[in-house]
Amino acid sequence: MSDDRPVRVRVTGPRSAQPRRTSIASEIDAQSAVGEIYMRSLMRSQLRLALGIVLVLAASVGSLPLLFVLLPGFRHAAVLGVPVPWLVLGLGVYPVLIGLAWFYVRRAERNEAAFNDMVGGAGR
């Protein structure tokens, strides 16, 4: 969201009962070029986050079948009598999935909070 081009700000008197609407919100409503820039930056930040998660998932969980094929030692190994592939697939993968999901939810909400601060204005 580090968009450093100057944004035109319309100064209006505070209306007591209604929520404040900044000019950014009205730019988005008008589907102007400026509004589009804000929308695209929100979408891009969320998509970048999601693709980052996919990358981590592919490198960790997604690489396991290849590791099993390429490293026979990994396939045969055992810890306390339990074969490592069973330990990884039957148990180890799940905390990774939950951890990635938890990280995603935090970051996605933070991205949205930043967008809200910008578009919703100081009234929030």
Place this chain on the structure above:
Amino acid sequence: MSALAVTAVLVVSLATLAVGAIGLRLSRTTSDFYVASRAVSPALNASAISGEYLSAASFLGVAGLVLLRGADMLWYPVGWTAGYLMLLIFVAAPLRRSRAYTLPDFAEFRVESLVARRVSSALVVLIGVFYLVPQFQGAGLTLRTLTGAPTWVGAVVVALVVLVNVVSGGMRSITIAQAFQYWLKLVALLFPLAFMLVRWQADGSPTTRLHSVDWVEPMQGPHATYLVYSLILATFLGTMGLPHVVVRFYTNRDGRAARRTTLAVLAMLSAFYLLPTLYGVLGRVFASDLVASGRTDTVVLALPQRVFGGAAGDLLTALLCAGAFAAFLSTSSGLVVSVGGVLGQDLLGRRFDGVLAFRLAGVLAALTTLVLTLLTSGLAVAHAVELAFAVAASTFCPLLLLGIWWRGLTAAGAVAGMVVGGVLSASAVVQVMLGHVPAGWLGAVVAQPALCTVPLAFATMVAVSLATRTRLPEHLGRTMVRLHTPEDLELDRGSYHPEARRG
């Protein structure tokens, strides 16, 4: 044995109806019936989603597959859980924010085309049937295993309970019933397992039958790398396109709640999926003869008798039987609601008012499935659930991913991609059901089509969209605002509302 098991089935069926009845007096308007008026908290909703999702394939099928084929089958539970991670990061919040009830609603809203809506409706019914028939058949097989009753009895029992529940209360009663069924299924697997593990240790922890390399090591057999990666793609990407999963997201309060619900679902599924694997392993120790007799799907139900025998075995079997029926009932209810919802909107909505259309469509969906179940009793449909994921991954996954994240998707592109992905993956499913799997490479592709059909569907959708890029949907800008901006901002999100269609 049979008396206790029958009692367990009856208790679960009656409890499902009773818990569902709580929702009865709350269900009055059309929107109650379709999405419980979105008054469901994330914790309750997460239990309901997990309860609905854990079908016969999870409760009975995974253990049977692990017993039969070993390490590589652990990818099924992993993929069925990871599917929710993909759903979370790409789809959950925008889908909820779209305010569409069903996948056809989403298709119509995003690409503004009735043709795309119709194609989506047909796919919902197709995937729903691939998924429903195995549930009904599983119920028949379970009752036959336990009591010797003919297979149609179990199917009719499931059909009746689902019908009464869906017709009387709609989504609200289903939500409560399914939240209850998640916990029932978890306990039903956990208790017998704990007892059996204690017994196994008391026997000196025998592992002699576990050492066969074919079984204990991953990536065995021909084309293993292709098959495993294709399975991963189908399960990771298929979950987001299952109609009964998606319909649940509309019961969340807002996009943020949808994300939090999904996170809770991931944790609940992870806890559950630790268990079936252990049943498969114990089955290898205590019931390896099931492999030779081709009845590995019954291993979960057969184990307590093998380990304990007598009254203790009977009691634990009855508990497992209750869990299995909870699995059949919850998944079937969810599917009948979602298939019925689509039929109700697109087929009957113009002739009948909302609530009546929903009820009629639910009856139609359940009865059609019952007839199909009885007609296909000789076919290998038990694994159609696994293949339904490939169909969903080849059709609705590209629609959702491209529709939400790529402005360039057009109606023509969406329709072409869904048709190409749907026809290819569905014909593979039919080949497998009929038992016509060819030998060699082609056989591997037919058995696990996703690695071929998913990229093809994506490529078709993108290519046709680019070729028709002059015909972008008229309200694209507003659609993107609605999909991606948090609800508490006051913005113009366009006028599309699925309820308006229903009058």
